[in-house]
Amino acid sequence: MKTLFPIIQMILAAAPQAMMRGAVLSVLVLLMGAALLGLSGWFITATGLAGIAGLGIAFDVFRPSAGVRFLALGRTAARYGEHVFTHDATLRALAFLRVRLLRRQVWLDSRALSRLRSEAVLTRIIADVDALDGVVLRLLLPAVAALATHLIVFLAIGWLAGWAIACALLAGYIPLAILIFWQLARRSIKPSDRAEKESQSLRRGVIDMIRNRQSLILDARLDDREADLLSLDGNIRKAAQQLDRAERGAALAITMLVTLVTACALGLGGWLVAQGVMGPAVGVIGIFVALALAETLMPLRRGIADYGKMAGAAKRIGYGEKEKPEKSKPKSPLCHENAGASPPVLAVRKAPLTFIIEPGEAVALTGASGSGKTSLLMEIAGLAESSGIAILGRAPADWPDSSLRDLVTMVPQRSVLLAGTIRENFNLAADVPESALWQALAAISLDAVIRERGGLDAPLGEAGAGLSGGQAQRLALARAIIRQPQLLLLDEPTEGLDEATADRVLSGIRRALPQTAILATLHRNANHPMFDRQIPLLL
Template identity: 30%
Template sequence: MNDLWFFLKLFKPHRGWLVAGILLSLLTALSSIALLTLSGWFISASALAGLVAMDGNALTFNFMLPAAQIRALAIIRTVGRYGERLVTHEATFRVLAGIRGWFFQQLVPLVPGRLSVMRSGDLLSRMTADIDALDALYLRLLAPAIVAIVGVTAVTGFLAFYAPVISVATGLMLLVASVWVPWVFNRLGVGGAEQIIVLAANFRIRQVDMMQGFSELIANQAYGRFSDFLGQFSALMLNTQRQNNRLSAIASALTFLLAQLTVLLVLIFAVISFKNNLLSGPDLAVVIFCVLAAFELVTPLPQAMQMLAKTQKAARRIRQVSEMSPTVSRPIQVLGLPERYDLQLKEVSFRYPDQHNPVLKNINLAIPQGSKIAIIGASGSGKTTLLHLLMRYYDPEQGSVLLAGQNIKQLDAEQLMTCFGVLSQRSQLFAASIKENLLIAKPNASATELAMAIQAAGLEKFIGYLPEGLDTWVGESGVQVSGGEARRIALARLYLKNAPILILDEPTEGLDSDTEADIFKALANFAKDKTVVMVTHREAGLGLVDTVYGMESGRLSQW
């Protein structure tokens, strides 16, 4: 329950909406009970009206007042039901939006060190499905439970005015239906509820893997095997869901059975009270219909408690990510950025947390402001790791990374990133327009600045051919544009940011020779007065730099 209590604390900013939703739910439930109870009394009293009493006088009855009350209750129930749905769902959407915002804030310090070890499908599942599962915390658990507590108390108190024995019997049966039955089915359904969360998450992971590797699966004739495995996984998930549904059906049937047994028991007590002149005929109808309507308060609870484990599991999965410790810590005393951009690595060694062997070993490297260097080495030699240390994605295990003589551990991470412009082998484009992808680098860029960046990256002709120009949608991960054009868009974004230090990580990987030459030519013009640190495993583009270093097994040497 600690996981659920943790997220309940995040509900506080929206407590006004949450309380309003609960009050409307309570109003709707009580008006529904009152409507059925008053209707039963009205029908019974109407049937007796006009009968001749033993003394010869006719019984009189005021039809107008109860009829008006019934109409009012019907209107209140209808409007209350609509308002309840509107407010509770608005409250839920606001809460989930707040949790998503909070979750993204927790993710920022984990990029890329901690999140790099997570599979993208798993992270996606936690950000979407697991957070969505928390809607049950309010809609199916908190609100129904509060309504049931208040409603059951009100019903038993109301019945006590007519017959205390009936009040006690009804209260006990409602207690069984609202506490014992949900507890039993929570115990029976805990395994299946948790399993469905895990299965659904793994299913999404495999779906994402298949979509991301679709072309490779087709090329290697492996799509059928992966598709069959996904189908087996889907069948297992459906079978688990069927078992959960069976428990839900049994819980609903048991609650309905308890309701009918309670009505029968109350009917027996009411008839005895009627024979003893403790209840009148209309009062008997009031008691029976009130008891019958009261079980609407507890009907949702068994199914909600059965799936409590699902909500708990989802909450636990979200907290597992949010409580990860970042790979870098915030400085106790933040220093301002220096005026120069000289970089230096002193006796730097580094290993990843899940590895035994160091990736970098005693690296010493001085990169004066304005210098241009390249680091060549085979894949896995530690080149990209060195770049990550320069930008403080990680802190070195030994040694230090300096910017103008200051340890970058003492600098604010966000301010530090303003010093770097990055062009990597994977040009990340978002599902947005070309213009929106460019403005990521500088949201307040003017039209003139955009035009200059586009011209410098060689995108003018490409954009000119597009009917929608800069407003052209590039698609998910830039699928609507070629690899070369995606790289040029990333290059234009680099120009727009105009950072003093350029980090180039295999900037032309996967491009044809002509596009590669154009990219390096554009970079040469742009980087004249900037510091350049490029890593590559090829010799193409070395004309851009002044000094070349070799990286082998984590050790650096000048060529």
């Protein structure tokens, strides 16, 4: 239960006044329901007795009937107000939670982001937040309202019909209801959590299958993938069946409990009437109130059954966890011969590969496909575990992420452009004057194309739709240029470019960044004059 406390606190704090009004109205609805049934039972019994006794004309039917109408209409109005206040407060809280969780993902450092699949993370966050919408509405609020109603009814029945009947109602409902719900939670927590996890896996699997359907068809694996998804769906159905059995069992137990408590109220009330302690009309109040109190228990059944799903979602979200302070890391030894000299921008000592790159140098890293060129760039950029690598004398893992990003910029083979204007895509990298943006575009021979499209405010579609693959790659290179890094890592920067364009792009990068150390992986154009030397990477 403690995993849900931060979520409950957040939801209650989102709109405390609205939630408090909703809680009061929830108790009022239950109390009016109990009072309505109790008053109706008393009224029916009293009028029947008055008719039998021949006192029907003298019996006052107006005030009790007015009370019945008031309670019926008031209960309807209170129920409407409860829904308005509690649902509005809960939706506000969940909207805040979604923004908070997405913002947390945005502020993760690049090392953590590299381990995340954006689709999987977004799908998980949406599903987990949706699972938490019942924490207050179906769990906390019904439980608090039920307990408060039973206590108030205990006092009212003790005053109206005697403390014997009041104690029978309280002692019959509270302990046994807690036992029933404890058993329901114990039986449902695992299948509820398992059903939620499998549902998220199925959702991600369907998204992946739709996105990769062409590859699956060409590889003749579409049927296999469909079978895997059907297996996941089967697991979800099995968990749902277990959950349904547990919930129906709890419903049966609650029904039996209501019957038992009502029978106790009937027997005790009849005995007290026979003893002359109270009249028949008062004696039946406990019976009808016992029936009305069943309304306090039924709403809890759904919330308790979903407890496993809610608790699992709260654990995965980790809302309210304190961030651990980053421990200071020792500096790595300098990876160059003369410890007294300034360290090189990049030093790599990974047997059998050993080289250094000084400011202003450009090195072409060559090798067959699969030899590990991209993996080496990822290690240098601090996006993978590394050893034998130093940037300005320190291992990438020893640099604070923000400082490392200022020093090192990497342009992967498949760069990401966002839907928006070209200027907005540049703003992701740095906030520089417009003239610097045009200089970067001119360096990679893209300025004329951008002007034809309408300039820096020309819109791009999702993933840079509207530009060709080569143009999108060059725009990513221009975005790297405006950062003016000390070390620039390029993964196949000329892939998809013709020879003339590749020559202009490489020359433009060198002119735009004369003091930057550049390491580029290449399958071709490694002999370009831009590069001071080549380093082969063998398998």
